[in-house]
Amino acid sequence: xxxxxxxxxxxxxxxxxxxxxxxxxxxxxxxxxxxxxxxxxxxxxxxxxxxxxxxxxxxxxxxxxxxxxxxxxxxxxxxxxxxxxxxxxxxxxxxxxxxxxxxxxxxxxxxxxxxxxxxxxxxxxxxxxxxxxxxxxxxxxxxxxxxxxxxxxxxxxxxxx
Numbered sequence: 188x189x190x191x192x193x194x195x196x197x198x199x200x201x202x203x204x205x206x207x208x209x210x211x212x213x214x215x216x217x218x219x220x221x222x223x224x225x226x227x228x229x230x231x232x233x234x235x236x237x238x239x240x241x242x243x244x245x246x247x248x249x250x251x252x253x254x255x256x257x258x259x260x261x262x263x264x265x266x267x268x269x270x271x272x273x274x275x276x277x278x279x280x281x282x283x284x285x286x287x288x289x290x291x292x293x294x295x296x297x298x299x300x301x302x303x304x305x306x307x308x309x310x311x312x313x314x315x316x317x318x319x320x321x322x323x324x325x326x327x328x329x330x331x332x333x334x335x336x337x338x339x340x341x342x343x344x345x346x347x348x
Contacts, residue, residue, distance in 0.1 A: 196331075200324045205317045212313045216306055223299050230292050237288065241281040248274035 198204065251270035 196327060199320075200327055202324075205320050209313060209317065212309060215309075219302060219306060223302070226295060226299075230288070230295065234285070234288055234292075237281055237285050241278060241285075244274050244277040244281065 248271055251267055251274075
């Protein structure tokens with residue numbers, strides 16, 4: 188009956204199991220970090236594009252103000268007022284978009300912090316499991332040694348005393 192359990196004991200008492208579990212944890216943490224680095228780059232890129240669009244709108248309004256000739260039937264001042272209104276609307280829309288992006292960035296940062304906390308918890312759990320497995324491993328080996336001491340026939344491969 189004990190020989191049938193030897194593969195199970197061997198599996199759970201193998202120190203490579205703890206090493207592989209720790210390695211898996213390190214890989215998972217690395218993948219999560221890469222995800223958030225990419226997310227940060229995307230958010231920075233989005234904010235840069237919005238900032239550029241706002242600057243382009245301001246420059247377009249400034250160019251319209253600088254024009255002094257008008258070759259068609261409408262008043263130059265009316266044309267400028269219309270361009271100014273369009274530019275102001277564009278700036279207002281851009282400001283709203285930037286506010287939403289900042290809000291999203293704050294939310295993403297909150298999520299990132301929560302994930303970091305969860306990863307730290309997983310690390311702590313992993314350490315605890317590794318320590319527990321090491322203690323269990325020592326207990327099992329001590330019990331095996333006790334059984335071998337009580338029944339010397341086990342030392343020679345016999346399965347009964």
